[in-house]
Amino acid sequence: MDKRFWVGGYSPDGGGTSLGIRAIGIRNGVLNDLGLAHAADSPSWLATHPKLPVLYAALEHRGEVAAYSIIGRDRLEPLGRPVPAGDLVCHLAVAAAAGALVASCYGDGKVLAYPINLDGSLAEPSTAPASVDPFAVPGHERRASRSHQSTVLRSGRVITTDLGHDSVRIWDLVDGELQLRQQVALRKGDGPRHLVEHPSGLIYVVTEHSAEVIALGADAAGDYREVSRSALGESIRAGEHFPAEISLDLPTNRLYIGVRGARVMAVLGLNAGRPVFLGSAPCAGEWPRHHVHVGNSLLVANQLSNTIEAIGLDSADGLPSRRLSSLALESPTCIAAQVTN
Known part of the structure; x- marks a missing residue:
């Protein structure tokens, strides 16, 4: 049986050529375009409700969030x-447990919580408290807050990254509102972008500006602190190469990071929780903005070369090793797995 995905991308309002949200499938490593599911303006990020046949899209350059009913498997x-x-x-x-959708806004730094109605539609959001730059200096120009990702932790708390303020914030989601529990300041200039949580409780944050992976661990009180940081190999240079998505392949206990500018996927193993660089390999395209795991392979959204690539992983070291198939798709930025309810 084939696996199916939704793909978002940048349309002309965001400098791309995408027409909206597309449906794609993969069977035995071969990718297939299943057509335009719905026209949309720069649906740059997609999220599927885990229980309802509903897909959410961040219409980035319109400054809006849209909800869609899923009709069949490709509309x-x-x-x-x-x-x-x-x-x-x-x-x-x-x-889902809190009945909310959390949105991160790069332009103004806002973090929003939208109540989800019973049918999956969205109500008006509440706005979380604005970020306070931990490195602000009185009398100096203020740095802009750049919210970039939100993730629901296994505890039910929400964790968000602020690329502009070099910090990570942990929230309680209570009655539809985000209440700040902790702000973790990293190093000035790190630029935290995306993160994943390991079943051990460790959180791995990839930084766009310093090009590293930072591990955060919680103490007995549940407060997080930095416990390690790891480079992405000697060939990855901060300020020249820009890490994007980070994913965890749990069966092999490896982290995968797409690095824009370097045209590679970097692979790190976990040694007693500490990320250790294993190697990198080409992503078969330009500007790997996002990727997902499908068995022993990756689907990579190469934004600037306008392709989705299916790449097999080496069984020994986990490095991308063979190109399984390629699908031409305009300005892809996000791949979201279809959920079987």
Whole structure:
């Protein structure tokens, strides 16, 4: 049986050529374009509800979040009107247990919590407290807050990255509102972008500006602190290469990071929780903005070369080793697995 995915991308309002959200499938390593599921303006990030046949899209350059009913396996229909968000909304995460959708906005730094109605449609959001730059100096120019990702932890708390303020924030989601529990300041200039949580409780943060992976661990009180940081290999240079997505392949206990500018996927093993660089290999395209795991392979959204690549992983070291198939797709930025309810 084939596996199916939704793909978002940048349309002309975001400098790309995508027409909207597409459906794709893969069977035995071969990718297939299943057509345009629905037209949309720069649906740069997608999130699927885990229980309802609903897909959410961040319409980045419109500053809106849209909900769609999933019709069959390759078509979408609007579920209500798009709801306003902040400037350059770039990421969405479904907090199903709390009945909310969390949105991160790169342009103005806002983090928003949208109540999810019973049918999956969205109500008006509440706005989380604004980030305070831990490195602010009185009398100096303020740095812009750049919210980039939100993730629901196994505890039910929400964790968000602020690329502009070099910090990670942990929230409690109570009655539809985000209440700040802790702010973890990293190093000035790190630029935390995306993160994943390991079943051990460790959190791995990839930084866009310093090009590293930072491990965060919690103490007995549940407060997080930095416990290690690891480079992505000697060939990855901060300021020249820009890490994007980070993923965890749990069966092999490895981290995978797409590095824009370097045209590679970097692979790190976990040694007693500490990431250790194992190697990198080409991603078969330009600007690997996002990727997902499909068995012993990766699907990579190469934004600037306009392709989705299916790449097999070496069974011994986990490095991308063979190109299984390629699918031409305009300006892809996000791949979201279809959920079988």
